[in-house]
Amino acid sequence: MNFAKSGVRLPPLPSIGDLLRLYRLRALKRLSQNFLLDSRVCDKIVKVAGPLEGGHVCEVGPGPGSITRSIIRKSPAKLLLVEKDPRFTPTLEMLQEASPFPVQLVQGDIMNFDMADVFDKDHVRPWSDRPPNVHLIGNLPFSVATPLIIRWIYAISERTSAWKYGRVKMTLTFQAEVAERVVSPIMTRSRCRLSVMCQNWCHVEYRFTIPGSVFVPKPDVDVGVVHFVPRLVPIIDLPFKIVEKVVRSLFCYRQKYILKSVGTLFPVALREKLALRCLEEAEVPTTARSFQLTLPEIGRICYAYTSILRDYPKLETYNHRLRSDVTLEDDPLIEREPPESEDDLYDTSSRAL
Numbered sequence: 001m002n003f004a005k006s007g008v009r010l011p012p013l014p015s016i017g018d019l020l021r022l023y024r025l026r027a028l029k030r031l032s033q034n035f036l037l038d039s040r041v042c043d044k045i046v047k048v049a050g051p052l053e054g055g056h057v058c059e060v061g062p063g064p065g066s067i068t069r070s071i072i073r074k075s076p077a078k079l080l081l082v083e084k085d086p087r088f089t090p091t092l093e094m095l096q097e098a099s100p101f102p103v104q105l106v107q108g109d110i111m112n113f114d115m116a117d118v119f120d121k122d123h124v125r126p127w128s129d130r131p132p133n134v135h136l137i138g139n140l141p142f143s144v145a146t147p148l149i150i151r152w153i154y155a156i157s158e159r160t161s162a163w164k165y166g167r168v169k170m171t172l173t174f175q176a177e178v179a180e181r182v183v184s185p186i187m188t189r190s191r192c193r194l195s196v197m198c199q200n201w202c203h204v205e206y207r208f209t210i211p212g213s214v215f216v217p218k219p220d221v222d223v224g225v226v227h228f229v230p231r232l233v234p235i236i237d238l239p240f241k242i243v244e245k246v247v248r249s250l251f252c253y254r255q256k257y258i259l260k261s262v263g264t265l266f267p268v269a270l271r272e273k274l275a276l277r278c279l280e281e282a283e284v285p286t287t288a289r290s291f292q293l294t295l296p297e298i299g300r301i302c303y304a305y306t307s308i309l310r311d312y313p314k315l316e317t318y319n320h321r322l323r324s325d326v327t328l329e330d331d332p333l334i335e336r337e338p339p340e341s342e343d344d345l346y347d348t349s350s351r352a353l
């Protein structure tokens, strides 16, 4: 049967609300569960992904399956569901049976899920080509959204996992404030590490806001839908780890002059000298602030930092937060220093992002 034009009509199914009641599925805070019961909102999210006919889709955190139903109606060739909470298995199995094409259910944690071999090989497209007909869609749990997107940006930079298939697009939800940070341009209050990392490897677009009141239970915040398309070439074409390290430093003092932030890349004995050299080579004024820097300017700082590493290779492992990372005993010029504050001893990634 050809569903391409008409879309799939699912057989009559109990409503998501009925299923939640029937299976006594109460939302678990621990898994950031807020359910969408309004099929029009689900259709609107799925529409952002573009045409899905004949494609392969992976939905993250389908829960009881409301977005899943919208995806099925758009007739992909195959659908993969990755859900951590086994309580949803019966409702998702019901959709598996109702779907005219294969729906695979993986009960597991998306954070450890490698998508390198889960789609058909004939969907592979060269990176230089248009994106393949493979889509990642998810109304993500708030607790997972930021670490997951950073993990996926890393996979994009390495062209691993789903990105072995080419420039696979993503349609994802975030807490609205986080979605704004993802797309934030320079000179804005919400410009941060997350903005730079996402925008360096992807074209990002904030599509629309879903009011918190639409979810059950209602979260305290609204939700933003963001569409990501991996770039043909990142603006800063350097390894993820170098860019991440420099960008983390740049945004550690958001309101202060960049000279201070860049200094955190270097141990105290060399700090002033190397921070000045880094900014001079990058042709970035020492009095700029991180949120004022364009991606090419940040790129020049990354390149200047790599040129400094050629002269001081031991600095590559220097981390001003974790003094124990540094093994510089045989370099008398480089001394250990106390951390800036107690907080600096910990990875504050999600907060700092």
Ligand SMILES: C[S@@+](CC[C@H](N)C(=O)[O-])C[C@H]1O[C@@H](n2cnc3c(N)ncnc32)[C@H](O)[C@@H]1O
Pocket (backbone or CB within 6 Å): 031, 032, 033, 034, 035, 036, 037, 060, 061, 062, 063, 064, 065, 066, 067, 082, 083, 084, 085, 108, 109, 110, 111, 139, 140, 141, 142, 144
């Ligand atoms: C915000 S709810 C969305 C549920 C459903 N998609 C909807 O829109 O109504 C997030 C879903 O992700 C699931 N989840 C949470 N952490 C997960 C993880 N690490 N891996 C996979 N699924 C996860 C939750 O169990 C829940 O079903």
